[in-house]
Amino acid sequence: MTTALDAPPLDPILDDIVRTHRPQREAGSVPTHIPSLAAVPYNRFGIAVATASGDVFTSGDAHIPFSIQSISKVFTLAMALQRGGTSSVWSRVLREPSGTAFNSLVQLEVEHGIPRNPFINAGALVVTDHLMEETPDAASALLRFLAREAGGPGPFIDEAAAANELSNSSRNLALAHFLKDFRNLRQPAEFVVENYVRQCSIMMTCVELARAGLFLAREGHGTSGTVLSRNEAKRIGSIMLTCGMYDAAGEFAFRVGLPGKSGVGGGILVIVPGHCAICVWSPRLDAKGNSLAGSEALADLSDRTGWSVF
Ligand code: GLN
Secondary structure (H helix, E strand, O other): OOOOOOOOOHHHHHHHHHHHHOOOOOOOEOOOOOHHHHHOOOOOOEEEEEEOOOOEEEEEOOOOOEEOHHHHHHHHHHHHHHOOOHHHHHOOOOOOOOOOOOOOOHHHHHOOOOOOOOOOHHHHHHHHHHHHHHOOOHHHHHHHHHHHHHOOOOOEEOHHHHHHHHOOOHHHHHHHHHHHHOOOOOOOHHHHHHHHHHHHOEEEOHHHHHHHOHHHHOOOEEOOEEOOOHHHHHHHHHHHHHHOOHHHHHHHHHHOOOOEEEOOOOEEEEEEOOOEEEEEEOOOEOOOOOEHHHHHHHHHHHHHHOOOOO
16 A cells, blocks of 8 residues: 555656646636636646645645635634634534535525534534634634744735625525524624635635645644644544535545545645645636546545545
8 A cells, every 4th residue: 555655756746736637728617706716817726735744845836825715614613623612613513514515505494503514604604603702803813823834924814805705795694694593693694704704715825725734634733833632633634524525525535535625716625644734726616616626636646646544
């Protein structure tokens, strides 16, 4: 079996992954409710691997900032678990795959306002509400967390993009009002959605995201020290594996075999426990809202290196 330790040298593999998977034509789509994402050139493609020993390997557009969107949900969950009182966040959100779209309203109504998991929008709104109880500006706290773990001041909030998305946020507002009606939201729905959209509008590079995700590959030890206990880091990895790609989580687990989290900005963060964190980015999406070229590239990378949790 090939492991990370005896995998072939990474630089030529990553260069070949970029050559093979960088889109040559405008396939897939971009989300219509986030106008800023439509302006990103379709042929952007970057990849970064941050290893447990502290090395970073990159290829392609790994140093260009992009909108992290739902990848933020991994880090807000980590912050909620850091706060302790884990029972309170877990009494408000479940840990089951949803099998529905990331912004689906139907399931929330049927299941009485308890979101299926923290990585769909309804679940992330509950996590945001939970964080806002202690830190009203949870988005700025997230930004500080990310800068600390990424090891530099690079991450920033694209406030114009956030304002733009906010004016197209009827669906997220509907989810928040549903949650409120079921008494699973404590702050005003508008405040929670505004804060959530600002979290999604954080801009980071593949290198920064891979470094920021390293604590999940290192049993909770991040670049700045201990972020979470080993057990909490394990749990986030488990939820990424089962829920990180929305209703394509099964297909992604089948093809890649690693815990991942995608965002509609085209980024995917993937964890190889004990070995490395990987971030790939390419903006055009498949029908489920996951990066088309990014998903292909990760399946290819996992096949070439043997990296998987199985
Ligand atoms: N900001 C986006 C939304 O709420 C995030 C969705 C995503 O990345 N899947 O619709």
